[in-house]
Amino acid sequence: MGKAIHITGVVQGVGFRPFVYNLARQHGLVGWVRNTSAGVDIRAEGTPEALQAFVAALTTEAPPLARIDSLTAQDTATEVYPAFEIQASAALEGAFQPISADIAICNNCLRELRDPADRRYRYPFINCTHCGPRFTLIKDIPYDRPLTTMADFPLCPDCAAEYHDPADRRFHAQPVACAACGPEVWLEQDGAPIHGDDALHRTVVLLQQGAIVAVKGLGGFHLACDATNPVAVAELRRRKGRAAKPFALMMADLDMIRQHCTVSEAEAKLLKSPASPIVLLNRRRGDTRIAPEVAPGQATLGVMLPYTPLHVLLLDEGVPPLVMTSGNLSEEPIVTDNAAARERLAGLADAFLMHNRDIHIRTDDSVMRAFEGGELPLRRSRGYAPYPVRLPFDLPPILAVGGELKNTFCLTRENYAFMSHHIGDMDNYETLRSFESGITHFERLFRITPEIIVYDLHPDYRATRYAQERAAAGIPAVVVQHHHAHIAAVMAEHGLTGERPVIGVCFDGTGYGTDGTIWGGEFLVADYAGFERPAYLKPVRLPGGDAATRKPARIGLSYLLASGVPPEDDLPPLVALSEKERHTVTIQSERGLNAPLTSSVGRLFDAVSALLDICQVATYEGQAAIELEAAVAPDEPGAYPFTMDGGQVDSAPAIQGVVVDWRAGVSPAVIAARFHNSVAAMIRDVCLELEARYGLHEVALSGGVFQNVTLLGKTLPLLREAGFTVYTHRLVPPNDGGLALGQAVIAGVRAASGK
Numbered sequence: 001m002g003k004a005i006h007i008t009g010v011v012q013g014v015g016f017r018p019f020v021y022n023l024a025r026q027h028g029l030v031g032w033v034r035n036t037s038a039g040v041d042i043r044a045e046g047t048p049e050a051l052q053a054f055v056a057a058l059t060t061e062a063p064p065l066a067r068i069d070s071l072t073a074q075d076t077a078t079e080v081y082p083a084f085e086i087q088a089s090a091a092l093e094g095a096f097q098p099i100s101a102d103i104a105i106c107n108n109c110l111r112e113l114r115d116p117a118d119r120r121y122r123y124p125f126i127n128c129t130h131c132g133p134r135f136t137l138i139k140d141i142p143y144d145r146p147l148t149t150m151a152d153f154p155l156c157p158d159c160a161a162e163y164h165d166p167a168d169r170r171f172h173a174q175p176v177a178c179a180a181c182g183p184e185v186w187l188e189q190d191g192a193p194i195h196g197d198d199a200l201h202r203t204v205v206l207l208q209q210g211a212i213v214a215v216k217g218l219g220g221f222h223l224a225c226d227a228t229n230p231v232a233v234a235e236l237r238r239r240k241g242r243a244a245k246p247f248a249l250m251m252a253d254l255d256m257i258r259q260h261c262t263v264s265e266a267e268a269k270l271l272k273s274p275a276s277p278i279v280l281l282n283r284r285r286g287d288t289r290i291a292p293e294v295a296p297g298q299a300t301l302g303v304m305l306p307y308t309p310l311h312v313l314l315l316d317e318g319v320p321p322l323v324m325t326s327g328n329l330s331e332e333p334i335v336t337d338n339a340a341a342r343e344r345l346a347g348l349a350d351a352f353l354m355h356n357r358d359i360h361i362r363t364d365d366s367v368m369r370a371f372e373g374g375e376l377p378l379r380r381s382r383g384y385a386p387y388p389v390r391l392p393f394d395l396p397p398i399l400a401v402g403g404e405l406k407n408t409f410c411l412t413r414e415n416y417a418f419m420s421h422h423i424g425d426m427d428n429y430e431t432l433r434s435f436e437s438g439i440t441h442f443e444r445l446f447r448i449t450p451e452i453i454v455y456d457l458h459p460d461y462r463a464t465r466y467a468q469e470r471a472a473a474g475i476p477a478v479v480v481q482h483h484h485a486h487i488a489a490v491m492a493e494h495g496l497t498g499e500r501p502v503i504g505v506c507f508d509g510t511g512y513g514t515d516g517t518i519w520g521g522e523f524l525v526a527d528y529a530g531f532e533r534p535a536y537l538k539p540v541r542l543p544g545g546d547a548a549t550r551k552p553a554r555i556g557l558s559y560l561l562a563s564g565v566p567p568e569d570d571l572p573p574l575v576a577l578s579e580k581e582r583h584t585v586t587i588q589s590e591r592g593l594n595a596p597l598t599s600s601v602g603r604l605f606d607a608v609s610a611l612l613d614i615c616q617v618a619t620y621e622g623q624a625a626i627e628l629e630a631a632v633a634p635d636e637p638g639a640y641p642f643t644m645d646g647g648q649v650d651s652a653p654a655i656q657g658v659v660v661d662w663r664a665g666v667s668p669a670v671i672a673a674r675f676h677n678s679v680a681a682m683i684r685d686v687c688l689e690l691e692a693r694y695g696l697h698e699v700a701l702s703g704g705v706f707q708n709v710t711l712l713g714k715t716l717p718l719l720r721e722a723g724f725t726v727y728t729h730r731l732v733p734p735n736d737g738g739l740a741l742g743q744a745v746i747a748g749v750r751a752a753s754g755k
Contacts, residue, residue, distance in 0.1 A: 002031070002076040003051050005042035007058065009069035010387065012143045013100045015129030016040060017086050018171040019063050024084040027054045034087035035142045037447070038095035045078055065103060065130060065274060069390065086166055089142040096413060096447040099135055099143065101383050102218050102363065104276035104307035106131035108169065113309050114316070119158065120178050122197060124185045124310040125357060129173045131274070135386055135421075136219045136359050137175065141445060145174045149358040156181035175357075183357035185310065188342075189350070200310075203353050204317040212236050214327050214341055214349035218308050219363030219382050219421075220334035221327025221341050223348055224250075228320045230291040236323060237293060239348045241330040243619035246295035248278045248302045248365060250324040252315040257303055260287050260321065266370040275383025276307035277366035290321060297615070297623075299630035302367060307383075310355070326364055331425055333434040336362045361441055362434065363421045371709055372716075377733045378707055379406070385421035386442070389731050389741060392495045395748035399439065399450035399470075401463040402740035403482065405621060406733070407431075409439055409463075410740035411448045412748065417492070417741055418446055419732060425621075426462040435463065454478040454747035456485070456739070458512035478747040482511030483522045484531045486702035486734070488742030491528070493731040498528040498749065500698070502727070503690050505683055508703035508735070509549070509602030509622070518542065520600025520703070521649070523686050525694055528749035534693070535686050537604065538648040539597035543588040548603075551617055552624040553577050555603055556610030558589045563652035565659050572613035572662075601679070601705050604651055608675050611658050612668040622704065628672055629710050636673035642682040649686060654678050680714035684722055691724070700727045704735035 007016075012035050020033040020042060029046040044054060055073050062068060105113070109126045112118040120126045127133070137149040145151060155163055159178055162170040170176045177183060187199035194202050206213055210232040212225045223240065225232040227249050237243065251257045254268060261281035263271070270279050280300045283290075295301055304324070306312045315322070326334045327345055335341045336359040341352060367379040377384070395412040402409050407423040420442060423435045443449065453475045455467035471477035487504030496502070504524035513519035514533075521537025540562045548554045556573030560566075567574055567582070574582060588595040602625060609615045609624035614631055618624050640657035643650045654675065661671050687699055699719055706712055712728065719726045732738030 001048050001051060002043065002045040002078050003055065003073050004076045005044065005055065005058070005071065005073045006039060007042070007068060007071050008039040008097065010065070010067040010098045010100050011040045012097065013129070013134050013174060014065035015063040015169070015171070016066050018129070018166045018168075020058070021084060021086050021166040023054060023057055023061070029054055030081040030084050032081070032085050032087045035089040035144075036095060037090070037092040037097060037141050039097050043076070043079075043081075044084070045081060063130070065100060067098070067387070069098070089144055091142060094447055097141060098388050098416065099138060099141070099386050099445065101135050101275065101385060101387055102133050103131045103274045104305075104383070105309055105312060109309065110312065113312060122313060123179050123182075124200070124313055124355070125175070125177055125183050126309045127173060127175050128169045129171065130169070132173070132175050133218055136361055136363050137357070138445065139360055143174060148174050149360050150175050150177070153177055153182050183355050185353065185355045188352040188354060199353065200313050201317070203351070204314060204319055206351055207319055207322065211350040212239070212348065213351045213353055214345045215310070215314075215353045216338070216341070216355050217310070219359060219361075220336045221345065222324045223327050223345070225323045226320055227294050227323045228289050228291060230293055233291045233293040233323060236325070240325070244296045244623060245620035246298055246302055247323045247325045248304065249290070249294065249321050250304050250306060250311060250315065251321045252306065254305075256321065257281070260284055260290055261301055261303060264370060266373045270368055270370050270375060271303070271305050273383075275366060276305055277368045277383055278302045278304045280367070280369045280378070294323060297627040297630060304365065332428060332430050333424060334362050334364055361421070361438065364424075369707075369709055371712065374730055376707070376709065376729060377731065377737070378735065379422050380408070380419065380732055380737060381422035386418050386445075388416040388418045389493055390495075391415045391417055391492060391745065392497050395744065396451050396751060397448045398452045398454060398744045398747050399467075400454045400740040400743035400747065401467045402743070403456050403463065403736040404458070404461040406735050406737040407435060407463060408737050408740050409435065409442075410744045411442050411446060411450070412744050413446060413448050417744055418442060419741060422737065432462055432466070436466065450475060452476050452478060452747050452751055454480055454743045456512065456743070457481045457514070478750060480743045480746050481514055481531070482739070483508070483519055483524060483703070484526055485739050485742035485746060487524055487526045487531070487700050488528055488746050489732055489738040490700045490702045490727050490729055490734075492741055492745045493729065494727045496727070501525050501527040501694075501696060502698040502700045503687050503694070503696050504531070504700045504702070505687070506703040507601035507705035509600055510546075510598070518596055518598035518600060520598060520602055521604070522599065523690060525690065525696065528746050529753060534690060535644065535647045535649060537599040537601055538650045538652075539599045540603070540651075541589040541592060541595040542598045542603060543585040543595045545594060545596055549606065549618065549621070552606040552610040553616040554581070554585050555606045557582065557585045558595070559604070559607035559651070559655050560659070561586065561589045563655040565656055570663070571611065571659065573610045573616065576610070576616035605705065607655070608658055608672070611655070611662065612671055614668060614672075625705070625708065629676070629708050631669050631672040632676055632710050633667070633669035633673045636670050637677065638670070638674040639677040639681055640674055642678065642685075644686065644689070649682060676711050676714055679711060680718055683715050684718040687719060687724060688722055697724055698727065699724045702729065702734050702738070706734040
């Protein structure tokens with residue numbers, strides 16, 4: 001008896017073929033297994049009982065990094081095979097398959113790296129089928145060494161023997177190498193380069209002496225320095241032009257992390273996961289070793305474990321916690337190329353720890369928070385991209401280009417939505433080029449020729465202009481409103497079919513509304529096909545437009561004026577503004593001169609942050625709101641009122657309450673807590689009104705404001721106690737990094753309906 005088996009999913013580059021080979025031999029089967037551009041094909045022959053057990057074990061005993069999306073097994077006529085073998089890969093015209101993300105070093109490789117008796121002892125590029133680079137070095141499929149950046153490193157006899165042995169952990173591990181045949185590392189400072197172990201030892205000495213070192217990693221360069229050295233951290237900020245945005249840290253192990261942060265079981269699991277992201281952790285009270293300059297005004301630290309052997313070797317030398325921030329000038333794409341690093345990072349780094357394994361696609365570190373025992377993505381990139389989001393229905397080939405900030409794009413094929421790695425803020429030419437090259441790479445990698453292109457309603461987004469240029473060449477284009485896309489994204493990742501609408505609560509900083517104003521405090525009744533806007537935050541003037549986001553004091557004054565609070569000199573925003581600025585903001589707010597209306601909850605958070613004198617000037621996006629969250633006093637039950645009239649939710653009573661408490665000497669921490677409580681209660685109350693009106697019991701929360709786990713943690717219990725089923729983000733970020741997913745699904749549903 002024979003079986004023809006076809007498997008799709010992430011089943012290449014994860015040790016799946018040797019698993020199948022050994023499983024077949026274990027069950028006494030003959031036949032073959034091979035990779036194709038469409039997945040894995042298997043022909044197996046044996047007794048019916050053995051075949052049944054074999055097929056069941058393909059899913060129940062699959063390698064830990066495999067992700068099986070579908071498995072079909074059909075009876076076939078018996079052929080005579082002499083044994084079970086692994087056949088050469090086959091490229092199929094037009095076929096595609098998901099690709100594995102880059103994986104942190106596994107325990108077996110870690111043990112070998114530290115074993116003086118092992119031939120790969122202290123080799124900075126040790127890997128196997130269970131770990132190492134994948135996405136960053138793949139040029140095309142099927143995933144074989146000649147189609148990766150390892151093609152330039154012929155295998156030595158020892159590595160070749162492992163590579164071709166199905167019983168070996170490195171069987172067809174495409175980046176497999178050793179010191180005799182693989183990439184090498186060196187340090188460039190003044191004078192001749194230093195190679196090998198000497199380069200690593202010298203790098204450690206430089207870091208201990210307060211130097212800033214550019215370190216080439218998996219998806220690009222990091223800038224590293226001693227995180228316990230305030231002078232070094234301050235100098236890195238000065239050179240990089242990054243005034244206050246927090247730096248990421250790398251620490252040697254969980255014990256070191258626990259010296260500086262509290263770590264829950266869920267956070268520890270996330271830190272040690274194969275993706276090994278940066279995890280935002282609560283900083284320990286009284287911790288004085290980490291320099292304050294690492295994360296000014298923050299109650300959290302973004303920390304990751306060493307995820308490559310090169311990182312492990314550096315941290316094993318006993319260095320203190322290291323700043324590991326993206327190797328770039330502020331807001332530019334991360335640098336990946338050695339020559340580019342020498343040029344673009346020359347003014348930032350004192351030395352360069354280089355290697356000669358090329359990075360084909362740049363990939364920043366992912367950033368996660370643990371929430372309710374699961375993941376809340378803030379930036380989905382290394383370790384996660386390009387794993388697809390599985391959709392509840394098939395879509396035609398679609399390219400969704402995302403937004404302007406925290407850009408990612410999305411390509412769809414069948415029921416897969418391939419979300420890109422983090423591209424970044426589309427405010428410079430280098431990021432636009434990275435965006436364009438990333439799209440080209442994904443279209444080739446997944447064999448997708450878009451039949452529809454979809455973009456945001458905002459006319460001035462660079463991604464929108466890119467989409468319009470491609471649409472001009474003949475691709476049908478679809479325009480999607482920003483907040484509708486946010487709600488569709490959270491619906492899609494939860495597998496909702498859209499047969500019934502949900503109450504969508506979308507709170508963020510900015511999004512272009514269908515009425516030409518700036519939205520951001522929206523209650524939608526939405527499915528994939530369309531939406532209503534039955535409630536929203538009452539609009540307030542934004543003096544100076546987008547420029548006001550860099551000076552929350554201006555927003556604070558505007559909200560005072562809109563709330564009928566006399567703008568007296570004792571209030572912090574008035575103190576922070578010059579007399580001329582006060583006059584300008586007042587005129588702009590009263591007359592609407594260069595002061596567009598906005599319903600943004602993000603701007604409301606900015607205003608309260610300014611009113612409490614927490615942040616009057618912002619140097620990065622979201623700073624005022626992030627620092628407001630960091631100030632919240634735990635266990636404070638008080639709240640301020642919001643009112644609702646004709647669908648407009650008025651924040652004036654809450655602003656008035658904040659001012660009354662401020663003048664009464666209530667601490668900013670208590671006021672911040674009361675404000676968060678107020679917003680959570682307001683969400684519940686508005687959703688109850690919409691439930692009564694529309695008969696809907698499901699609520700989807702999205703938008704950048706819901707990165708705030710304090711607000712999220714206060715909102716969810718209130719909604720659940722009120723009887724709602726609530727959907728939050730688990731697979732893509734609530735910020736604009738998840739926007740493209742919603743755009744793609746909306747466009748696909750509209751296309752299917754002929755709209």
